[in-house]
Amino acid sequence: MVGLGVSVSLKVGHVCSCSNGFGTVTMEAQKQKLSPSKTRRKSSYGTSRRSVLKKSFSQEQVTFTSPLSADPLVALIGGGISGLICALFLEKRGIRSTVFDTGIHGLGGRLGTRVVDPHPLKFDHAAQFFTVSDSRFAEIVDAWMEKGLVREWLGTVGDLNNGGEFVPFLPSPARYVATKGMRFLADSLLSHSRLVNVVRPCWISKLEPFNGMWHLSENGKPRGEFDAIVIAHNGKCANRLLMTSGLPLIAKQMKRLDLSSIWALLAAFEDPLPFPGSTEVPFEGAFVRGVDSVSWMANNTKKLEISECGGPHCWTFLSTAAYGKQNKVPQENIPSATAAKVKAGMLDGVESALGLSKGSLPKPLYTRLQLWGAALPTNTPGVPCIFDPFGRAGICGDWLLGSNIEAAVLSGIALANHIADYFQSPGTDPGEFAVGLNNEFQPLEGHDIGQFPGLGSEEKMSEGQAYELAK
Incomplete structure (x- = not known):
């Protein structure tokens, strides 16, 4: 994993003049203090969006400071139900995306069907x-x-x-x-999409920040440049991918997940x-x-x-x-x-x-x-999504809210709207968009094969929780 060091005085639309080999990406030491911006924006996430980026690693945090592309592009790594829904709701907000999935027979992740x-x-x-x-x-x-x-x-x-x-x-x-x-x-969800591209089977093996963009590759083969990335899968593969990505807080939360x-x-x-x-x-x-x-x-x-x-x-x-x-x-x-x-x-x-x-x-x-091997989550941070605005990276998945299809869908919707809000708010302090980076994990109850709200003794997922998932 790589560590943290950010300066919240940098705006999304400001280009850093530092010459460090990353162009408009800065890598700063962990010891710097965060100074909240005086510019405040009312958040549909309440206090969770205004959570600060606590520095808990001694390594470095990638910080993008260049303007976003005129027509930004998002990479979604993982074609399970949460990633697919995230792509569809990004499209609803006019944002293009590419879904990378390892599936040989089709998309879906744990939406698995075998035909013999x-x-x-x-x-x-x-x-x-x-x-x-x-x-x-x-x-x-x-x-x-x-x-x-x-x-x-x-x-x-x-x-x-x-x-x-x-x-x-x-x-x-x-x-x-x-x-x-x-x-x-799962294979049917993107059948009528216009702004979503699917690449499979593809195993993204490296994430590299360079010149204000995320560069993705598969075993040395370039797979494109993107304004933001979404990690929509988990387990050992996701942990390995994030270990050297320059996203220490994202990596920390993912590594705390137990499956x-x-x-x-x-x-x-x-x-x-x-x-x-x-x-x-x-x-x-x-x-x-x-x-x-x-x-x-x-x-x-x-x-x-x-x-x-x-x-x-x-x-x-x-x-x-x-x-x-x-x-x-x-x-x-x-x-x-x-x-x-x-x-x-x-x-x-x-x-x-x-x-x-x-x-x-x-x-x-x-x-x-x-x-x-990585079947269902046994703990959860209880937030709809995770997003690092300085690294322009987020996480969606059922484990953020529970262990079922409903939780996966709601998480995908939440992150899509959050990224769209971030993209469409130039000049706003990026720290306003940090969410879920420091939430503590709690044990997750449910059947061994998941949660089914309303079935048996399980508690129903509350719609009155302290966050808003959709506009």
């Missing part, structure tokens, strides 16, 4: 469904429904206690799924799964209780309405976070012995949860195991 031909088999293997509690998110979901991108999931969902006791959620808030699978929702590890086992069965006293299980989705290896199971065939005329039954089984931690290995190179152990342990857990006798769970005709 020739059957075809289809599995949502990360985010399973979402609920809605915020009116802004509700408007977006209504628009998705009108376009046929999502629909309400009417199948039975509830708690499955070890031994086969199933308790449905009654009453239950509306639950939503993507009609063709979660990844296809769980979750195993996903995709399994297709020739026949419906058995259930004591019934011909098949009485649910489409269940939160599993009292089983070490499994926290969730869902019938994708029914949830996604894949087939009405028979065929394999496609199930997604997700492990507990504790089981993921116990069996964590590098997700890029999973040892075969670990894969065999985890697969057997999770299938045993499914058998136990369903209350079946030992060895009576049908053998699946297809299985695939995946480790989400």
Whole structure:
């Protein structure tokens, strides 16, 4: 990580005369004091936007002082739902952006869907469904429904206690799924955008400030120059990217994030799964209780309405976070012995949860195991976005507010509007736009597979929180 040293007397429209090899970017020592500008601008973020940049590192902070481009361009690193929404709302404010994503098969991040031909088999293997509690998110979901991108999931969902006791959620808030699978929702979001460019698969490996712009590269290959950057992914890769970027406060907050590890086992069965006293299980989705290896199971065939005329039954089984931690290995190179152990342990857990006798769970005709090494956040700073106005860099993601699709969307909206306000306020003290750089983290409660406002015992996300996410 690189350290901090800034001077808030520099305005966005002022060009620094220092000659230091960075052109109009200054790198100043950490020991300098911040002197708040006398120019004050009323903030829709209340006091959080006026938070000062505390110097907590002995390294250097990049400080851009040159004017923004006449037609500024933003780089978004990460094409998950938060990054995509941020790009769309930047477009609403007339700002161009480029989304860089590592996805080979499509965008989406944890909006993951795997399709296996020739059957075809289809599995949502990360985010399973979402609920809605915020009116802004509700408007977006209504628009998705009108376009046929999502629909309400009417199948039975509830708690499955070890031994086969199933308790449905009654009453239950509306639950939503993507009609063709979660990844296809992500791929559809930018289908009509005019100001958003997508580059994938691409793994941005370096961020360099030079001549008033951010220069991005992928293993030495230039990937463009940008007025501002957005980090819309997290985990080890994001930490490595930020370690030498000149953004110590952004890096510090990202590094404080703690993420769980979750195993996903995709399994297709020739026949419906058995259930004591019934011909098949009485649910489409269940939160599993009292089983070490499994926290969730869902019938994708029914949830996604894949087939009405028979065929394999496609199930997604997700492990507990504790089981993921116990069996964590590098997700890029999973040892075969670990894969065999985890697969057997999770299938045993499914058998136990369903209350079946030992060895009576049908053998699946297809299985695939995946480790989400950076699955879900376990702590949060509780702010909609993070933004360093001196380095012209921000962070969005579900972890800033929670661990669900709604939180990711609201975070993307918040950062897009914040960046647009910053771009469109030349001459204003940049320090007025600092947000989330020093917020303390708090533990994040929820299911092992995320939060679902209104479902179970979880608290609903309040719309009356002390910030405003949208204009």
